[in-house]
Amino acid sequence: MHRRAFVRVLAAAAAAAKAARVDLVARGRTPSDGTQIRSDLPPLKIVTRYAPAATPGMPGPFPGRVVTVKSDTCVDTTTNTANDQVVREMMAQGMRALTGASSTAEAWRRFFTPADVVGIKVNCGGYPNCISAYEIVGESVRQLMGLGVPASQIYIYERYQNQMDECNYAAHVPDGVGTVAAERANRNTDNSGYDPATYLEANLFGEEDTRSAMMRLVSQRLTKIINIPNMKDHGATGATGCLKNIAYGSFSNVARTHQRGKSHTYSVVGTLASMEPLRSRTVLQIMDGLRGVWHGGPFARTTKYLFYPKQIMFGTDPVAIDRLLLDIIDNERKAHGAISIWDRSPSSLHIDDGRARDADPNVNIIIREPGHVEYAASLGLGVYDLAKIKVQELTV
Amino acid sequence: MLPAVLALVAAAPCIYWTQGIESRATLAAAGITRLCVPGDQVETWRTAGFTVTAVSDSEFAGREALPTPGVTARPGVASPTRAPWIVASGWHAMRGPAAKYSYTVPAGKAALALAEAFVYGMDAVLKIDAADVAPAGAMTSFTASLPPLDFPAVADFGVVDDGSAVTGEVMNLLARRNLLFEIEKAPSPRFPLTVVIGSAGYSREEAADPSGFAQKIRSQLTDDRRSLRIYGSEVVIGRLTSDGARARLHLINYGGRDIDGLRVRVRGPYRGGDAYIAGTGKAALEDPVVADGAIEFSLPKMGTYAVVDLK
Numbered sequence: 167m168h169r170r171a172f173v174r175v176l177a178a179a180a181a182a183a184k185a186a187r188v189d190l191v192a193r194g195r196t197p198s199d200g201t202q203i204r205s206d207l208p209p210l211k212i213v214t215r216y217a218p219a220a221t222p223g224m225p226g227p228f229p230g231r232v233v234t235v236k237s238d239t240c241v242d243t244t245t246n247t248a249n250d251q252v253v254r255e256m257m258a259q260g261m262r263a264l265t266g267a268s269s270t271a272e273a274w275r276r277f278f279t280p281a282d283v284v285g286i287k288v289n290c291g292g293y294p295n296c297i298s299a300y301e302i303v304g305e306s307v308r309q310l311m312g313l314g315v316p317a318s319q320i321y322i323y324e325r326y327q328n329q330m331d332e333c334n335y336a337a338h339v340p341d342g343v344g345t346v347a348a349e350r351a352n353r354n355t356d357n358s359g360y361d362p363a364t365y366l367e368a369n370l371f372g373e374e375d376t377r378s379a380m381m382r383l384v385s386q387r388l389t390k391i392i393n394i395p396n397m398k399d400h401g402a403t404g405a406t407g408c409l410k411n412i413a414y415g416s417f418s419n420v421a422r423t424h425q426r427g428k429s430h431t432y433s434v435v436g437t438l439a440s441m442e443p444l445r446s447r448t449v450l451q452i453m454d455g456l457r458g459v460w461h462g463g464p465f466a467r468t469t470k471y472l473f474y475p476k477q478i479m480f481g482t483d484p485v486a487i488d489r490l491l492l493d494i495i496d497n498e499r500k501a502h503g504a505i506s507i508w509d510r511s512p513s514s515l516h517i518d519d520g521r522a523r524d525a526d527p528n529v530n531i532i533i534r535e536p537g538h539v540e541y542a543a544s545l546g547l548g549v550y551d552l553a554k555i556k557v558q559e560l561t562v
Numbered sequence: 563m564l565p566a567v568l569a570l571v572a573a574a575p576c577i578y579w580t581q582g583i584e585s586r587a588t589l590a591a592a593g594i595t596r597l598c599v600p601g602d603q604v605e606t607w608r609t610a611g612f613t614v615t616a617v618s619d620s621e622f623a624g625r626e627a628l629p630t631p632g633v634t635a636r637p638g639v640a641s642p643t644r645a646p647w648i649v650a651s652g653w654h655a656m657r658g659p660a661a662k663y664s665y666t667v668p669a670g671k672a673a674l675a676l677a678e679a680f681v682y683g684m685d686a687v688l689k690i691d692a693a694d695v696a697p698a699g700a701m702t703s704f705t706a707s708l709p710p711l712d713f714p715a716v717a718d719f720g721v722v723d724d725g726s727a728v729t730g731e732v733m734n735l736l737a738r739r740n741l742l743f744e745i746e747k748a749p750s751p752r753f754p755l756t757v758v759i760g761s762a763g764y765s766r767e768e769a770a771d772p773s774g775f776a777q778k779i780r781s782q783l784t785d786d787r788r789s790l791r792i793y794g795s796e797v798v799i800g801r802l803t804s805d806g807a808r809a810r811l812h813l814i815n816y817g818g819r820d821i822d823g824l825r826v827r828v829r830g831p832y833r834g835g836d837a838y839i840a841g842t843g844k845a846a847l848e849d850p851v852v853a854d855g856a857i858e859f860s861l862p863k864m865g866t867y868a869v870v871d872l873k
Binding site for chain 1: 645739740773777780785792793794795796817819820821822823824825849851858860862863
C-alpha cells in the first residue's frame with residue numbers, strides 16, 4: 167500500500183472509532199470498555215507509515231497487571247540518595263514477579279534479544295531532585311548487556327540535550343551506551359532529530375506549527391523501548407507518569423497543547439502514545455517511585471514538594487500504572503491539605519502565574535487533565551478501571 | 563493559489579555609509595561593493611571602485627523609517643520561547659511598494675534587515691552598525707549570487723486595503739502567520755475569499771483583535787488550501803512567488819537563532835528543487851515528499867535567510 171494511502175486509512179479508522187465513541191457518549195452510553203470520554207475534543211490527525219506489531223508493546227502481554235515493589239531502605243530521605251543494592255534487588259524481584267520467570271535474566275529475556283536496539287526513555291525534567299534514578303537506569307543497562315545487547319545498541323534518551331547534560335547518565339553506565347537528545351534545548355529551533363513523516367497534526371490554539379513529530383531515534387533506530395518515568399505531579403495533566411513521559415518525551419512541539427489556562431493534554435497524551443511505531447516498541451514500563459513530586463511538577467528545582475513513595479512499579483500497561491499514580495499523587499496532596507489534581511474550580515486557577523503555583527499548592531496555572539489516563543484506555547493502551555487492575559505488592 | 567498581477571521586482575537595498583574612504587578595506591573585505599553615501603563623498607567612493615548612490619542626511623531622514631526586524635517579548639500576547647512576537651515589515655512594503663524606506667538597525671540586525679528589504683523588493687537604505695559590516699556584506703553577496711528569477715507573488719486570498727491602521731495591523735498578523743494575501747483596491751473574482759474590513763462578516767470590531775481576526779480568516783481559508791505551510795518554527799515568514807510551473811520561496815528567520823530541519827509544504831505541481839542558504843550556499847532539499855498536490859521538504863540548518871527554487 168502506498169504510504170499516503172496507508173496514512174489515510176489510519177486516519178479514517180481513527181476518526182471512525184472516535185466518532186462512534188463520541189456518538190455513544192452523546193447518547194448517554196459508555197463505550198464497551200467502560201471508559202468515559204469527553205466529546206469536546208479537537209480533531210487529531212495521525213500520520214505514520216508504520217504498522218502496529220502483532221502484539222503492541224502497550225499494553226503488551228500484561229494488560230491490567232502491575233507489580234509494586236516497596237522498600238523502606240531504597241532511598242535515604244535525609245540525603246536524597248538511593249541505595250544501589252536495594253534498588254537492584256527491587257528490580258530483580260519486580261521483573262521476576264511481572265513475568266513469572268525463575269531468574270532475573272530470564273525475565274529480561276522475555277522482552278529483549280541481543281539483536282534489539284533498545285531505547286531507555288528517562289525523565290530529566292525533575293533535575294536535580296527527582297529524575298529517573300541512576301540506579302534504575304544503570305540496572306536496566308546492566309541487565310540488557312547481561313543478556314547480550316551490546317552497549318552500542320543501547321540509547322538513553324530525552325528531548326533536550328541541556329537536560330541530559332545536567333543529569334549526565336553517561337557517568338552511570340558503561341562506555342559505549344549512547345545518550346541521545348533531539349534538541350539542544352527547549353528553543354523550538356532544532357527539528358532534524360524528528361521524523362518529518364511521522365507526526366500528529368492538530369490545530370489546538372491557532373498555532374502555525376500544527377505538527378508534533380516523532381523522534382527519529384524512535385521511528386528509525388530503536389526496536390524496543392523501556393519507559394522509566396517518575397511519580398510526579400504535573401500542572402497540565404494532573405500527574406506525569408508512563409503515558410506523559412513516553413508521549414511528550416518522544417515528540418516535538420508538545421508544549422503547545424497547554425497554555426492560557428487550558429490543556430488539550432486530555433486527548434493528545436494518549437494519542438501520541440498510541441502512535442506507531444512508539445506504541446509497539448515500548449515494551450516495558452518501570453515507574454520510578456523512589457522519589458516523587460506532589461506539586462509544582464514536572465519540575466523539582468527545590469525539595470519543597472518532594473516526597474518519598476519508596477517504590478518501583480513494573481508492568482507493560484502504562485494506563486494501569488498511571489491510574490495508580492493518579493491516586494498516589496492525589497493522596498499525597500490531600501495529606502498536605504492541597505487541592506485535588508481533579509480540581510477544576512475557577513477560584514484555584516491563576517493562569518500563567520508560575521510563581522503563585524510554586525508558592526501555593528492550592529494554585530493551578532492550567533486546568534489539569536488527569537482524565538488523559540482514562541482517555542488513553544479508550545485508545546486501547548491499557549486498563550483504567552481500578553477493579554480490573556491486578557496489583558501485586560512485594561517488599562524488599 | 564493565484565499569482566499576483568503585479569510582481570515585486572527584487573531590488574537591492576543600499577547601505578548608507580558615512581565613514582570616510584579609510585574604511586574602504588573593511589567594506590571590500592566584507593564584499594560590499596555598493597553604497598549610498600552623502601553627495602560630497604560620491605566621487606571619492608566611485609574612484610575607489612564602489613558603485614555609489616548619493617543620499618543626503620535629509621533625504622535619508624525623509625524616507626519612511628521601518629522598525630528593526632526581529633522578535634520581541636510581549637507578555638500575555640506572545641510566548642517568548644515557542645511563539646515570540648515578530649517585528650516584520652514585509653506587509654508594509656506590500657502596502658506601499660513604491661515608497662522609499664529606511665532602516666536604522668543596531669548591531670546584529672543588518673543581515674536580517676537587508677534580507678527583508680531584498681525579499682520584498684523595497685527601495686530601502688539602511689544605516690547599520692559598523693560591527694555588522696561583515697554579516698551585511700555576506701548577505702548582500704548572497705542575494706547577488708542567487709540565480710535570477712522574478713515571479714509574481716502567490717496569494718490565496720485578497721485583502722481590500724482601506725489604508726486604515728486597523729487593516730494594516732490585520733495584514734501584519736496575516737503575514738506573520740504565512741497567510742498569503744494580495745492587496746486589492748476592490749474585491750476580485752480571482753480569489754474565493756476577499757477580506758473587506760467593515761463589510762458583513764468582517765466587522766471593524768472584529769478586526770480590532772487582529773490576531774483573532776487572522777485566525778478567522780485562516781479557518782475560512784482552511785490549512786489544506788494554503789499554498790504555504792511552515793513547520794518547526796513560529797518565527798519564519800515566507801514569501802512565495804511562482805509562474806505556475808516554477809516557484810521561488812523566500813524564507814526569513816526573524817528569531818535570531820539558527821533553525822535546523824525547518825519543514826515546508828508548498829502546494830503546486832513541483833517535484834523538486836534546490837535550496838540556497840545564506841551562510842551555507844546551495845543545498846539539497848531533505849526528506850522530500852511529493853503528494854496530494856504539494857511538495858514537502860526540510861531544510862538543513864538555516865540562519866537568517868534562505869531561498870528555495872522549486873520546479
